[in-house]
Amino acid sequence: MPLRINIDMKYLLPLMALCLFLVAPNPTSASELTALQLQEYCSETDKGFLGEEFDIKKAHECKGYMMGFFDTMIVTEKFSKKPMFCVPESLPKTQNTLILNSWIKKNQKIAGRTTAAVALYSAYLQAFPCK
Secondary structure, eight states: OOOOOOOOHHHHHHHHHHHHHHHSSSHHHHHHOBHHHHHHHHHHHHHHHTTOOOOHHHHHHHHHHHHHHHHHHHHHHHHHTSOSSOOOTTOOGGGHHHHHHHHHHHTHHHHTTSBHHHHHHHHHHHHSOOO
């Protein structure tokens, strides 16, 4: 007989976050990553797209952080039953850095102390509000 575990839905999201925290390779640095640091990492990704020499470790940090951020938004949307922001399907993933850069340019005074997650959320909320 299969083992069944009933979990109240209000506990599922924190449980998932805890699991991600426990398996992250360096959870301390990920949680403290600022908008400016993410911009630096993502600039390496942009160099790679242009065929320039780049730091592959920083490029992977950018890609991993972006993937984790958007995965979290998808899970959050599933539980809240409403989209966090409305990104057009046609928008290429390479635009993620431009959206972050735009937010940093508008918020230079706080970008160095704002976490990357808050900056990304704010950037996408401003750029792609749901109507």
